[in-house]
Amino acid sequence: MSGEIELRNLTKRFDQTVAVDAINLKIPHGSYCCLLGPSGCGKTTILRMIAGHETPTEGDVWIGGESVVGLAPAGRGTAMMFQNYALFPHLSVLDNVAFNLKMRGVRKAERHRRARELLAQVRLDRFADRMPSQLSGGQQQRVALSRALITKPRVLLLDEPLSALDEFLRLQMRGELRRMQKELGITFVHVTHTQLEAIAVADLVVVMDQGRIEQAGSAREIYTLPVSAYVARFMGGQNVLAGKVASVAGGFATLVGDTGERFSSPLSGQTVAEGDMLHCCVRRDRVKLERDRRPPGAPPERTNAVVGAVHAIEYQGSYVKVTIDVPGREPFVANVADGRFFADPVDIGDPVLAWWAPEDVHLLTGGLGRSVRVTTFRQAGDSHG
Amino acid sequence: MTRLHHLLAAPLACLLLVFFGVPLVLVVTVSFFDFDQFDIIPTFVLTNYLELFGSSLTYSLYANTVKYAVIVWALTLVIGFTVSYFLVFHVRPFLLQLALFLVCTVPFWTSNVIRMISWIPFLGRNGIFNQSLIALGIVDQPLEFLLFSDFAVVIAYVHLFSLFMIVPIFNSMARIDPAVIEAAVDAGAGRFRVIREIVVPLSKTGIAMGSIFVVALVMGDFFVVKIMSGGQSASVVLAMSNEIAVLQYPPAAASAVVLLLVVTAMVVGILRIVDVRRELAG
């Protein structure tokens, strides 16, 4: 049976608030999909509608080519792993895993045998007779996984599966999840609010905001080629810049910022017109930094550069994160390789010039409606955009 | 879904309706009925109420009962707050806290009548308390006011009803996040400032619940007054029970209705100050 999931115009309203707003999404069979977004963006609601714990207000959920709206959770071929695992506290590990078989009337010996098999797969067979509260967080998670998998689902739904674990276990378990998904070959839908978790495990990352999908694509696409300022900011690793298109020529667009900086960006097939208000972004690790020896306050003469004073310096091991206060803009970040930084270390308050190559700029043509938001980052005196 | 919920709530709702709702309506109805030596006469009269309000005895009964209620409320509040405060904020580990809390609640599950009469050998003229005082040379004559007096009534009330204050206040206090207290201490609040500014406001649901219980219980009591005052004092319900004993149901019902209104007014007054339901639901 195919674990392809298709959401068609899926909408969920609670009283007056719209939790999920007319979502369309196709998740291929056997893929690992992450629904990513801040809390309250509707990602968990989508998961619960796929599972059947929530009924859509409008729209449809298709799994394996048929609509499952109206079917009981257990009749959908899905299994869910709950945020805090929801392991039954009154049942032993073995009985937790065997629960589904018991509900289906499988004899005790048989269901225990199969539960033990599954527990052995996650190396927990020797804990079979323990109670859930006697297990560590990581072990509980594996029990929850076994309990879900005993139903032989075509789709496994995971609600913040790693949030209850400490940092070390989280890294270990996310690798484990990815490995299991490959082995089982079924569809995983994993809800998280952690960007790094999503891009580490997913084939398909779906970035959400306010009940809508901002962007769906591979991890690399989402990270390097965000479609909107929202995605760029949310994923991190990018500096978002705003400007008005001054000219379009030779496959490049030139934007002029409020304070006169000029940014040049490859069009990469996107169509923009002169006069458009646009965002573009530049990756933090592509930014070069040098001391600004010109009189303070002068705008940069070159294209694709900003000037400002160093606001914060954070050593990150392989690189140094330098945050620059650019007058009239949101803070600008340069991730400087540690060798290069320490060759001529700048200090907090030093005036610097940050610049980058035009090829490293990416235009954000999606989510144009959100440019209004940019004003919130500007200083009060400059908010005329 | 709501149909299922109605179905599930139906047994409790019906039982309460039949054994609380209907009887309540009957009491109100009968309070307007006439009566003779043998029977209730179903005609509408106001004589029961007129006699009730025309009698100075009614007012002195209420004065006496309210006096008990206020004294007992104040004492149980002090005890309830202090005991809960000690258990919640001073007793560790959790299991010891739970054990001591249970020590306070176990008597709740035993007979009130027995607990009340257990004061008789204790407070009596030749009781343990007097004997100890004499043995210690504090007094040379037994104290007479200990038993069969207002003092004995109040002692028994506090003994029986202080649990109703401790349990809700303990529950409220146990839900206070210790970090809130620590934050107040960090902000420079002394021990008593913390109690006044943090603990009391955050325990007010429990205080209100306990107050409702204690006030309602004292206002509705008759057996403690009867036994512990040795017949020297009376309460509203004790007078009512005497009427019932001679089968004068209509005046007893009128008295009951007035009492119910008074108690309801007191409870509503408490609820005015603290919205218990909102905090119960949360």
Added chain:
Amino acid sequence: MHRPGSGRRPWTFYALAAFFGLYVLFLYGPMSAIFILSFQGPTGGLTFPMNGVSLHWFGALFGQQRTGDFAGSFTRSILLAVIVLSITVAASVMAGLAFRRRFLGSTLVFYMAIFSLIIPGLLLGLGVGLMFQFLGIKPAWYSSALGAQLTWTLPFGLLIMFAVFSRFNPFYEEAARDLGAGYGQTLWNVVLPILLPGIIAVALFGFTLSYDEFPRTLIPIGSRNTLPLEIWAMTTNVTSPALYALGTLTTAVSFVVIAVALTSIALIQRRRTRRGTRTDAGD
């Protein structure tokens, strides 16, 4: 405040501990006095000193001399308490399930329960008595008195279920449904077992509140007394330590019931949380 790690306890700790100690003494002191006095010698009186130690007064309870129908009222009380317990548990658990969502009339039922709790007991008894009189049914311990006691135990049951459900994580039910359990299966295999400690608490309240109930039962009891009413009658006409013996016996029964209930709750909790951390937090 008790500051962890500060080593020495503040003076308030000792003051409060002393207060608590005195309160416990106040709570149990007089009770223990009558327990001791119930073993009074045959010639002893209602107060100390003890004139020897004997089981004479316990014997007097079972003899037919002056102490009324002890065995009969005791049996009735236990039976009634078991019936009240059963109805209270069933109705409260069902209502607890219902009250997890607001439904039409939920506020009315809630206020009815609260007022049923605080209404003066004798008044309620009067109402129930009147109802049976108007219906022409003879009041009896298993009908009118049962109903009157339920008005006392059901509100407690409901309030306990509120507390129990406020800590119940609804994800358990979703997980069960996800794993193929129907509504009934979820209830039977997941919800009720998880709530078992709370249900036992409701049962404890149902039993003990009924077993000791007196003001509500007094009027609608009919011709045959329950134990508390028998004791009530004795307080006015029995002036021997037999009264204390009865008090000791009935309290011992209460203690046994309390011990059984609390021990079973403790055992269930221990089974679930032997070592390890608690994971069933609702948040």
